[in-house]
Amino acid sequence: MPLISTPHILAIDKPFGMAVQGGSGITESIDSLYPGCKLVHRLDRDTTGVLVMAKTKKAAARMTQSFKDHDAQKIYLAITSVVPTEPQGMIEAPIKKIRDKSIVAPDGLFAETFYKTLCTSGKTGCALVRFEPLSGRTHQIRVHAQHMGFPLFGDPRYGDFKRSRDLSNEPKMNRLYLHAWRLDIAHPTEKGRLELSAPLPIDWPFEALDLVPPSSVL
DSSP states (O other): OEEEEOSSEEEEEEOTTOBSSOOTTOOOBHHHHOTTSEEOSOOOTTOEEEEEEESSHHHHHHHHHHHHTTOSEEEEEEEESSOOSSSEEEEEOOEEEETTEEEEOTTSBOOEEEEEEEEEOTTTOOEEEEEEESSOOTTHHHHHHHHTTOOBTTOTTTSOHHHHHHHHTOTTOOOOOEEEEEEEEEOSSSSSEEEEEOOOOTTOOTTTTTOOOOGGGO
């Protein structure tokens, strides 16, 4: 699971289904597994991929500021249950959080996400899409994808979960296919940038969905 470990930084490939922080009903979380580290950003429980933590106060302060200033470039990969109408574009739609769910609303906070379709299937109508959120709203990629008409495959909250189950031929499927693929952030203790990446999980159903992803993302 660890991607890199230095005296100041720990980066891991977060697995599916593990919460980043503890809470009611959560017996195991990332912060409980690495008690000596400080979280400087978050991933949803069902999102996999690159998660970086700080081991020192200096690293924590600088990385937290980088995320706050939107200096960190975050690139995600996701399977969508519908092929985007346009192969790429910028989604600009304000997002408002209501309790444990987010929606696109005129009175929401500014949010924009760049997306690019990497491969599609004419047979199943699914696609592998690259997302780059340029702001940091709760569930931003999932909400923006739903808003544009190509919800994420397997998303029980914002997607067409019945269609996802039917396409996967798994009646009990309970998986969101969203992966934090790459993170580029200013190095907190040295000059230059820290570039991190995590390979796609091996259990993504590309063959079942008739998708052939480019070799550059595997």
